[in-house]
Amino acid sequence: MFLPQCRLSSGSGKILEVDSFRLGRLGRQFTFEGIAAAQVSDAIAHWRFDEGSGTTALDSSTNNHAGTILGASYVSGRFDDALSFNGANDFVFISDAQAGGTGESGLDIGTRDWTVSAWVKTVASGMVVTKMGFVGGSNPDGWGVSVSANGTVGAVLHKSGAGTVNIFAGDGATVNDGQWHHIAVIFNRAGSMTRHVDGEPSGTQYGLSSLSGQSIDNTRQLRIGARDQTGDEVYFDGVIDDVRVYARALSVEEIAVLAGVEPPKPPIWSAPVSLVSAYGRIALGNRVHVVGLSDGNLVH
Template sequence: MAAVIRGGDGENHHVMVEDMQRAYQFALRWRVSGDTNFADAAVKYMDAWSSTLTSLWGNSDRYLAAGLYGYQWALAGELMRSYSGWSSSGLLALQNMLLTHFYPKCHTFLITHNDANITNYWANWDLISICGIAFMGVFCKRKDIYDEALNYYYQGRGNGAADHSVYCIHPGHLGQWQEQARDNGHSTLGIALNALICELAWQQGDDLYGYRNNRFLAGAEYVAKCQLTDSSNNSTIPFSLYINRQGTFTEASTSGRPNNRAAWEAVYNHYVNRKGLSAPNVTTIAANLRPETNEWVGDVPSFGTLTFSLPSVTAAVAPSGLRAYVTDAAVLLSWWGSALATTYVVQRSTSANGAFTDIASLGSTDLLTYTDTPGAGTWYYRVCTIYNSQTLVGTDRARVQLASELRLNLSLNQTSGTSATDSTSYARHGSLQGGATWTTGRSGNALALNGSNGYLSLPTGLVEDLGDCTIAMWVYWNSAVTNTRIFDFGNSDIAYMCLIPKDSGGVMRFSVTGTTYFGEQTIAHAAALPVGSWTHVAVTLKGKLGTLYVNGVSVGSNAAVDLAPFQLGSTRQNWLGRSQYSADPYFNGKMQDVRIYSGALSASEVAALAV
């Protein structure tokens, strides 16, 4: 057909879907059997479409067609690239068809999101376009296009980017999948697409699988767990409040559960057989569905057991990916285990080099998390794998201090220069940007921000390891302007934590979100920040309890703040005086004595800072 339509009047894309599947499956049968009859059949379908198609259209679903069918045409073409019976002009024609009719729509969608609010589209929409772009980039030998897909996966604004598709990490490295708030069919589609992207990248030498401590595995384990749980019992699935353009969601969806999409072999074989990691939920669902068969609707290429299977893991590995956060004045530990482990031993020490003492033992089927309450002090943790007679000691050492520890200390009393010195051992020095200068302060000098382009930039990853925390500083506001920022730490207008001296409702508030302003979890004051005087402001988070202080006095609290700073990841845009939203005004005033603590200071400790 010359014109293919998906969505709206005249929809006819099913004809292309069936021929696309034929091309892929004939190509696969040729690669397995060597029988050129299958190769010739694959070439017939690819040449017929590349010589005929002149338009790919429809309603918003045209973007789905471009990504889903674009990546599968590219996959079929890549399988056939080495076949001598396929002419060079035929290969070039298929590349041109993809670059002319498929790639531009994928590219446009990731930029415009069909001119809708970016949170309007769930993760699979982005992943479909990312998948299409990545596969077309490889098949068409366009590294710039392939890099575009990877860059979006790492740093994109939409819900398909890795930092957003896994909305937050629960204990035991269970990663809440963004679309699990919607339904199970689309969640499993997201897993299937993400796996294809990661495997394609792995074959090019890029490890998307391992990004942010195996973030994709965390999401896959979560979605697999949802499919393995009876639809009448949702209580064992952790869920963090999720709010986006589509609405408010308070639990994992049971709609369409279980969904038995052929999505799991690539995930299982990489993490378990290639890396030796424990992935119990993925392992179980992959075994339940093996062998993966044909999915006729055309979303995934099917037959994953054939194409992704690797030799079974034979050696146990030491625990990895150990993370420790202070949460509600306790130490929350999570780690990745070994596919062959029988037991895990959690150990604690007062020194990074030991001696370590056993504090807990967990079985191989337990959720790999442990909460410790050792009391005040500096503590180091490691985890060991026990397999038969072997003890494999994890190389990770997680350091935690109970109670508070000063992580950033900017006096901001310098007289010159464009660097603001952090006096802690972390050396997270700030950089003056735009019209930021030095001026007379509350005592000594202070940072002066001009309200037009001046701000202070702080290093990447400023809050990435913080659970319980305190952020405190002295500020002097020259004039009240709505929606300026005292601080704003994030990656974009999607995920951030900020303190606003006066919002559109006329009050000061702290907010944290992973879904733009729709999902802000807020601690609000009853009034705006005072103008024309030095004021001490502070925010503390302890577990889910957030408290806002002005001049050492609590002025607001919220007991349901469940996005701790570490959930935002390694934030790149950590600013004093500037907003993640480009249209918001810059802060006009002065700042001094900026402090960030690991741990929530008590009310009396905050009051002491305000003297």
């Protein structure tokens, strides 16, 4: 028994892809096309905000970077629940003792490449996620991702005595329209700091060569929805969901997957393959592009 779930073209109705199918007698489930979001699974911190109640934001990675929620409230999110921040005094924090350090699971960037991503819904601005204070204040070294006052994605990387790369009110797509948007910033230490909105590169890239090889560490809290700087917190006004931190530079394709935009992948087979013969040849969880369907065969 073949039970397909298909996406059709808006014009001809031609099958463009098969999202999943079940082989009735074999009872096995296969998923097709692209890189599944679950495969971008090496985040060193991942806050889903799906707890629904309480004051603890659990970390879905294995590194126990659980956060404490101060004021932010649970609302319907991009995925299940999310946290709403009032722009005045709400934030989530993870202490430096729990989150700090430049080791494998530490949330101080050190000399590593770095990627930060989140879903945001706002008509305003503010810090989305950061581990730093005010540049020019005490112990300012660190990194941050924000929504700027003009609605574009902001980002900063700072090392005292070495330099600052700070995108504030820059160019690029705006995300302050009250709709859900996926934002991501890639800190490629030997290359550039690049911003992405809804799976696409956005705005000017800024070189990081002045900070290449510089170890960036501090004793600040990691905060979501604010900055750890008394009197200059830059509180976020809006909703945040699914915050992730990676200790590497994600590829453009991986960012697109996190944003729910899966680029087409090249075919695995050049000849028709029957459903039964496909069994065992497709790794569970992988996806392949299907460009045709004929007599129970998948045609690539």
